[in-house]
Amino acid sequence: MRQVEESTEFRLDWKKLAKAAQGGNDVVPVCVQDAATRQVLIVAYVNQVALRETQRRRVCVLWSTSRQKLWVKGETSGDYLDLVSILVNCEQNSLLFLVRPRQTGACHTRDDCGRTRLSCYYRTLEADDRLAFVTPPSSSPSYILAAAATSAIATVLFIAARRAGFSF
Numbered sequence: 001m002r003q004v005e006e007s008t009e010f011r012l013d014w015k016k017l018a019k020a021a022q023g024g025n026d027v028v029p030v031c032v033q034d035a036a037t038r039q040v041l042i043v044a045y046v047n048q049v050a051l052r053e054t055q056r057r058r059v060c061v062l063w064s065t066s067r068q069k070l071w072v073k074g075e076t077s078g079d080y081l082d083l084v085s086i087l088v089n090c091e092q093n094s095l096l097f098l099v100r101p102r103q104t105g106a107c108h109t110r111d112d113c114g115r116t117r118l119s120c121y122y123r124t125l126e127a128d129d130r131l132a133f134v135t136p137p138s139s140s141p142s143y144i145l146a147a148a149a150t151s152a153i154a155t156v157l158f159i160a161a162r163r164a165g166f167s168f
């Protein structure tokens with residue numbers, strides 16, 4: 001599996017939906033999105049039980065189509081996704097969970113530094129059909145906000161220091 005997850009080779013699993021249907025479980029796709037940054041974290045599946053459990057526990061609960069079992073996101077890693085709200089699409093055949101990640105990761109994979117990746121979407125499909133790794137954290141909205149805040153604070157300190165008679 002790691003070969004797929006850490007590879008730059010584009011090998012899309014075109015049989016995924018057929019395999020998901022094979023289990024005999026009625027499922028719909030669910031997009032899981034960070035309620036604050038709107039970053040898409042995961043796209044997975046829920047059956048009726050997973051949806052009810054998500055509503056009841058107020059954390060993201062999915063249906064693992066590969067393991068054919070309920071999958072409480074974060075149960076082993078601690079990367080729980082606290083539920084903010086559930087949206088339904090126009091045709092009522094998919095869901096959108098807006099969540100608040102309890103920790104800094106949502107994907108089960110880890111980056112070069114050993115940190116859990118926040119989103120499953122860490123590679124872009126290039127024109128030559130190769131995959132390119134997106135380089136976090138510079139691309140993440142929270143990092144950009146933090147960088148902007150740091151820069152604003154630096155500017156304020158600079159002006160204050162200038163007013164106090166310091167020269168640079």
Ligand SMILES: [Zn+2]
Binds near residue numbers: 107120
């Ligand atoms: Zn993932």
